[in-house]
Structure formats: structure tokens, C-alpha cells
Amino acid sequence: MEWLGQTLGGQSLLLPHGYCLTWNPSLLWTMVISDAVIALSYFSIPFALWYFAKKRPDIPYRWLMVVFGMFIVACGVTHIFDIVNIWQPSYWASAYAKAFTGIISFATAIALWCIMPLALKAPSAQNLKVLNQELARSHAELESRVQQRTAELTSALNQSHRLSEALDHIPAFVYIKDTSGKYIYANRMTLDFFKCSADDLLQIDESKYFSAKTLSRIKEVEKRVLEGGEDTREEIEAITADDKKHTFLQIKTPIYESAVGRNIGGLCGISTDITDLKNAEISLRIAATAFESSDGMLITDADCAILQVNPAFTAITGYSAEDVVGKNPNILSSGRHDRLFYQALWDRVNTTGTWCGEIWNRRKNGEIYPERITISEVKDNDGKVTNYVSVFTDISESKASSEQIEHLAFYDPLTNLPNRLLLLDRVRQAFSSSNRTGKKGALLFVDLDHFKVLNDTLGHSTGDLLLKLQAERLSHCVRAGDTVARFGGDEFVVVLEDLDRNATEAAAIAEQIGNKILATLHEPCQFGTHQYQSTSSIGITLFNGDEHEIEDLLKQADISMYQAKKAGRNTLRFFDPAMQEKLSVRASLESELRYAIEKHQLALYYQVQVDDNHRLIGAEALIRWIHPERGIVSPVDFIPIAEESSLILDVGHWVIDTACLQLAEWAKSAEKKHLMIAVNVSAHQFRALDFVQSVHQAIDLHKIDASRLKLELTESVILEDVDEVIAKMHALKALGVRLSLDDFGTGYSSLSYLKKLPLDQVKIDQSFVRDLAYDPNDAIMVKTIIDLANNFRINVIAEGVETELELEILKDYGCRLYQGYLFGKPVPIEKLQFSAI
Numbered sequence: 001m002e003w004l005g006q007t008l009g010g011q012s013l014l015l016p017h018g019y020c021l022t023w024n025p026s027l028l029w030t031m032v033i034s035d036a037v038i039a040l041s042y043f044s045i046p047f048a049l050w051y052f053a054k055k056r057p058d059i060p061y062r063w064l065m066v067v068f069g070m071f072i073v074a075c076g077v078t079h080i081f082d083i084v085n086i087w088q089p090s091y092w093a094s095a096y097a098k099a100f101t102g103i104i105s106f107a108t109a110i111a112l113w114c115i116m117p118l119a120l121k122a123p124s125a126q127n128l129k130v131l132n133q134e135l136a137r138s139h140a141e142l143e144s145r146v147q148q149r150t151a152e153l154t155s156a157l158n159q160s161h162r163l164s165e166a167l168d169h170i171p172a173f174v175y176i177k178d179t180s181g182k183y184i185y186a187n188r189m190t191l192d193f194f195k196c197s198a199d200d201l202l203q204i205d206e207s208k209y210f211s212a213k214t215l216s217r218i219k220e221v222e223k224r225v226l227e228g229g230e231d232t233r234e235e236i237e238a239i240t241a242d243d244k245k246h247t248f249l250q251i252k253t254p255i256y257e258s259a260v261g262r263n264i265g266g267l268c269g270i271s272t273d274i275t276d277l278k279n280a281e282i283s284l285r286i287a288a289t290a291f292e293s294s295d296g297m298l299i300t301d302a303d304c305a306i307l308q309v310n311p312a313f314t315a316i317t318g319y320s321a322e323d324v325v326g327k328n329p330n331i332l333s334s335g336r337h338d339r340l341f342y343q344a345l346w347d348r349v350n351t352t353g354t355w356c357g358e359i360w361n362r363r364k365n366g367e368i369y370p371e372r373i374t375i376s377e378v379k380d381n382d383g384k385v386t387n388y389v390s391v392f393t394d395i396s397e398s399k400a401s402s403e404q405i406e407h408l409a410f411y412d413p414l415t416n417l418p419n420r421l422l423l424l425d426r427v428r429q430a431f432s433s434s435n436r437t438g439k440k441g442a443l444l445f446v447d448l449d450h451f452k453v454l455n456d457t458l459g460h461s462t463g464d465l466l467l468k469l470q471a472e473r474l475s476h477c478v479r480a481g482d483t484v485a486r487f488g489g490d491e492f493v494v495v496l497e498d499l500d501r502n503a504t505e506a507a508a509i510a511e512q513i514g515n516k517i518l519a520t521l522h523e524p525c526q527f528g529t530h531q532y533q534s535t536s537s538i539g540i541t542l543f544n545g546d547e548h549e550i551e552d553l554l555k556q557a558d559i560s561m562y563q564a565k566k567a568g569r570n571t572l573r574f575f576d577p578a579m580q581e582k583l584s585v586r587a588s589l590e591s592e593l594r595y596a597i598e599k600h601q602l603a604l605y606y607q608v609q610v611d612d613n614h615r616l617i618g619a620e621a622l623i624r625w626i627h628p629e630r631g632i633v634s635p636v637d638f639i640p641i642a643e644e645s646s647l648i649l650d651v652g653h654w655v656i657d658t659a660c661l662q663l664a665e666w667a668k669s670a671e672k673k674h675l676m677i678a679v680n681v682s683a684h685q686f687r688a689l690d691f692v693q694s695v696h697q698a699i700d701l702h703k704i705d706a707s708r709l710k711l712e713l714t715e716s717v718i719l720e721d722v723d724e725v726i727a728k729m730h731a732l733k734a735l736g737v738r739l740s741l742d743d744f745g746t747g748y749s750s751l752s753y754l755k756k757l758p759l760d761q762v763k764i765d766q767s768f769v770r771d772l773a774y775d776p777n778d779a780i781m782v783k784t785i786i787d788l789a790n791n792f793r794i795n796v797i798a799e800g801v802e803t804e805l806e807l808e809i810l811k812d813y814g815c816r817l818y819q820g821y822l823f824g825k826p827v828p829i830e831k832l833q834f835s836a837i
């Protein structure tokens, strides 16, 4: 080293070059500037290399750039030292810099030569150009392939989307599972079932949705598919996690990894919820079984045409399916139910969907039988009726036995009459009816006299026979609506309904029926060789609605029955003594009246009828009973009694005959032959079948001018069966008789009747005339009647005219004929005044 130092630094043989610079400044500055430019350029190169290496990290051998950079920097430093050494020679520093530069240059040269073979392998620009062209072609080809692939993928994607859309709309669970049983695809319905999104498919945990048993069944089937490559089709009953039982039809098929290989990559499943179908199938099976039941069944369409019947239908009705299919079920109608019944039935079916009840139908052989039937309508999902189904049972036998049971419960087995229980019910019904109509009814307590004696002497069987016979006879004494019941032992109770509003009239009818019962029960009875004649005692009490308790009424009837017994038996007694008295009077009056007719105690009085000039036009014949003890008895007291019995026919006949006789008398006199006689005809008398004939006979017998006879009919005559009344009136008119409507205005006859009736006259009732001057209503009534009669061209007569004022008003209103005390009271014929009054 020392040597080297001396050689380089201490040897004066070597000439320092700086001397030449002192005498040549241009050279100096050329060198200084050049060295400076070189150094600065050198210093910039590492930065360029650093920048390049940073930007191109892909370039291999980047460390070479670092070495090269250091080499350049070292070169630059030697040039700086060249400048510095000129003025401040620092040759050691310069020598070290150059030494370092030498080392780094060497290292760089080595490195360059080392990488030379590689560098030589680097493509030339020509190569690169060719490569670039190759690359561009490849790129274009790739681009086209990418586009084609993209198109293919897009098409596949669209296809897949369409498929997915389609699968989402399939009403079935469609899914794909991988070999581990995880879902990798699920359609919308499946996703909804699992309540998850397509992204969460892999997380589906089936154990949350299916019971353990169901899940194990599913897994078992899937194992067969995935491991055995089996196509499966199974019905699985799944109990879902919400405890609902479903039936699924599951079709599962393996999916192979490739079209050619046989490696199973998963399975595809399609599950359909067939729960409803299954239920319908079960229902159908049940229905089919039920259809074979022992109940008759009939199915119709919505128009009630029979579609199907079951064997039981045929067994019950006798009609085969061929007989009835296509026909209306009304071929079974028995005719026992009216149109309203069927209308109500169908109203019920249409409003509630079903009707259940008992109905009488007719079998094919014509036999009518009762059936218990339920008719139900069947509707479709839109609520439209599609069918009617009738299910029925023949209840002939059960009805018969239930009727028998009912009969035993409510009827006396010996006499077949209602027993005490049913009697009480009937009395209650009678009370309601009486409440409704206002008509009174009666309870008759009938006891057979000396029944015990018969029982003891002829034996109980004969006693039973008598009871049966008398029960039957009793039943024939009353109307169909009345009740005869066996009250116990030899006691019977009769309930009479709908008698009359008036108590006396009701009592009279009850008495009449009571007497009929007494007579009927008194008829002889033949028991083998024994003839027996029994009597009975009857107690009667009237009822008016439910004024009294049933028990009280029975007691009353019972008490009065004992009174009848006390009175000597074979008689009847009323509970009300006053009523009894009234009826006794009535009864004696009736028998007396009979006698009066025979003994000519009846007489006709005549009351004049005049015109507006007070001239006599005739007279009204008014009956009087000239009673030897009671004096003159008013018709008011005996005509109603006569009307209740057939006596009125005799009385009425006598009156017409007597009046005709009188007319025949008058006919002989020139002054009197124009006069008329008006005769009152009661409703009962008019209704007699031979009434017209009897009038005819009287006219013929006395050879009178029929037009002189005027029959006065009351409104009660025309209230019943108008057509028949009119026919009868025409028959009378044909005889020439005149007809007058009595008491006009007091009844209910309508104006239309007035028009229809062949009347000659209407008679204004005296009740209107009485208050004519004071009561404006009566005045209006009278005026109306007169106007009406005039309009119908019927003459009008006013009765009960007592005062001049009444006469004046009547005249003023247009009435031209009069009758009343003003002109004369009813008098015997010999006292009748014929001269103008």
C-alpha cells in the first residue's frame, strides 16, 4: 500500500495536470462545465432508473438497475472531484471515489455480462412487432369468442330465467338438492313453504318444518334416489311443524353430473300437496259407503231432476233407479200436503240450506207412508246450488208405535176416549178458542146412574161393556170439534165449544145437547139375554174464555151433577141457579107454545101502513100470543124460543096461512082488495127447504092475488149463502109475492147485495126514525137509505113513525110510505081502521 501511495502521490515524475489549466482558462472552463454537465446528468440517471423500476415492477433484474444507478452516481462523483481538484485538490478523496467507481463499474460490467445471454434472448423490436400483431389477432379472436360466449351465456341465462319463472308459477314444490341433501334450488312455492329467500337455501333446516317421522321417511326416499339412482313416486303424509297434516305426492329423480357419466350429483324433487284431493277422495269413499246405507237417498240436480237414488230408496219406495232418474221427486207425492206445505218446505231449504221434517209420500204400489226426511242443498265454490240431496227413513213402524204410545198416554184404553190428561189440554184449547171468538162453551159432567149396582150384579165385564157402549153413544151426541172424555169410573166429561156469545143462548144449546145425551144414554142396552136401561145425571157449567180455572169448572160441573142426582137422576142441572131458572122458564114456554099452537092461542094483530096522503095501503101482520094466564105475550118473548126449535116452522106457517086467509077476505071487498099484508119471515123459517112450496100452497089454498102478500125478510136471512138466498127470492118472486127487506141499515148487508137481491121494498128500521129529529147521524142514515132505494127503484117504507115532525122530515127526504104509532098501533083485525088516517 505504502508503495502504491508513493507511486501515486509522492512521485514527482508524474506531472500534475493542473498546470496547463493555469495558462489555458478556456480549457479550464470547458472541462469544468463539461464535468459539471456530466456529473449532473449522471446524478439524474439513477432517478430515471428508480422511476422506471417503480413504474414497471414486472421488469426482471431490477437490482441491476440499482447497481447501474450506483455506478452512474459514482461516475458523477469522480467528475465532481475533477472540478474540485482544480482549485482545492483533494486527491485522496478523489482517488477513493474513483476506486469506488472502479469497483462499482466492475461489478456492473460483470452483472451486465452475466445477464447478457438473457438480454440477448429478449425479443427484438421486429420480434415484438410480430408478436404484437399476433397478439392483436389473438385479442380479436378472443374478443369474438367472448362475445359469442356472452351471447350463449345470455341466452342460457334467459332460458334459465324463463325456466325459473315457469317453475315459480307451478303449483307444486320443485327443488334440487345436492348429494348431501342440501337445497341448491327451490321454486317460489318451496321458498314460501320454508319462509326463506333463494340466498338462504343452504340454511334450510327441514327438521323445523317436518316432524321427525316425516323427515326420516323423506330421507329414506332420498337415499334411494341418491344412492340407488331410483326414480321415486311416493305419497307422504307430512305433519308440518305447525301440526297440520298434509299429504304430498313426491316425485324424486336423480340428477347426473354430466350427460354421459353416471355420477349422481343431486336430486330433483317435485312435491304436490294433494291433501284436499285426498280428503275429497276420503269424502267420496265415505259418501259412497253412506249411499249404500239403509236410509233412502235421492240426489237431484239444481232443477230437481233426479240424478241418482240408492238401493234403500228402491227398497222403501218400490221405484228403481230407471223408474225415477230424470224425473221430479214429486212423483212420490201422496197428495196429503197442500201447495203451501211444499212452498214453506222449499222456502226453508232455500233460506237455510236444509229442511228436516216428516212427510207423507206414496210408494210405487200406491201405499202412502210417513217418512222422516232431510233435504239439503249442495253448493259449488261460487255458492251456486248444484244439487239437492234427500235422505229419508220410512217411519211407518216407529210412527205407529209412537202413536200407540201417545194413544196410551192420552186415551182411556177401555173406551178409547181422551183421558183426564188430554181432557185438560182440550179444555185449555177451548178456553183459547173462546177467548178468540167471544163465544161461550160448556163443560158437561156426565155420570151413569146406578152403575155400581150393574157392576155388582152383572159383573165387571158387563160394566165394561156398558161403559164402552155409552162412551160411543156419547161421542155421537156432539159435533166433531167437541170433546168427550172419560174422567174416571162411570164419569165422563163433555166439552162443548163455540156455542154463542150470549150466555142464555149458549146455555140453551148446552141444555139441548145435555138432553140429547140423557135421551141417548137412556136407550136400552142388550147384554146377552139381559136388557139394561141406564140413566145418567149431568151437571153443566158454562165457561167464557179462561175466566175460571179448569179445576174450578170441573168442580162446578161435578156439584151440579150431584144436584141432578138429588133431583131424582136422569136429568141435568146448571151450576148457575139463575141460568137454570131462565132455562126452565124457557123450556116451559116452549112446551106451552106447542100447546098454544094446538089450542089456537096465537093471533095476528095488524098495524096499518099508509102513503104520503095518509091513505091505507095495507098492514103488517104481527103475531100475538093470547095466553090464558099471562095475557098478551109479546113476540119478542117467544119468537126467539120458537126459532131455536122447529116450532118456528109451525108458527111461521100459521102466520102466512092466516094472513092469506085475511087477504082472501079482503079480496071480496072492492075497498079492501087492493090492500097488502106484510108478514115477518124468520131466517130459520126462510131456510126451510119447503118454504117456497109452503108459501105457494097457502096462496093456492086461499086463492089470493100473490102480489098482495109481502114477505118481510131480515138481513140475517141474506148473510149466509147469498146465491141460494137469491135463488129462493127469485122463486118467491116468480109466485108473484112481494119482498121487503126489514130493519134495513141495522145489519151488515152490503150495497152490492142490495143491487143483487130482487127486492120490492126496504124498510127503514125504527131505531133510525126514533132519533131522526135529533141525531144528525140518524138523519144522514135515513136520507142515504131513501136515496139509495130510490136510485135502485126500490120503494121505501119507514117504520116506527110516531110524530108529525118525523113524518115531515121523512117526507122531506123523499120517503112516501109509513108505518108507526102515529097512524096506529098493532090491533086485532076487527079494530083495524080502513079509512084515510
Ligand SMILES: Nc1nc2c(ncn2[C@@H]2O[C@H](COP(=O)(O)O[C@H]3[C@@H](O)[C@H](n4cnc5c(=O)[nH]c(N)nc54)O[C@@H]3COP(=O)(O)O)[C@@H](O)[C@H]2O)c(=O)[nH]1
Pocket (backbone or CB within 6 Å): 607, 620, 621, 622, 623, 634, 635, 636, 639, 652, 655, 680, 681, 682, 712, 742, 743, 766, 799, 800, 801, 802, 819, 820, 821, 822, 826
Ligand atoms: N118471525 C116473526 N116475527 C114476528 C112476527 N110478528 C112480530 N114479529 C117480530 O117480533 C118483533 C116485535 O114485534 P112487535 O112487538 O109486534 O113490534 C112491532 C111493532 O109493534 C113495533 N112498532 C111499530 N110501530 C111502532 C112505533 O111507532 N113505535 C114503536 N115503539 N114500535 C113500533 O115494531 C115492530 C115491528 O117490527 P118489524 O117487524 O121490524 O116491522 C119484531 O121484530 C117483529 O118483526 C111474526 O109473525 N113472525
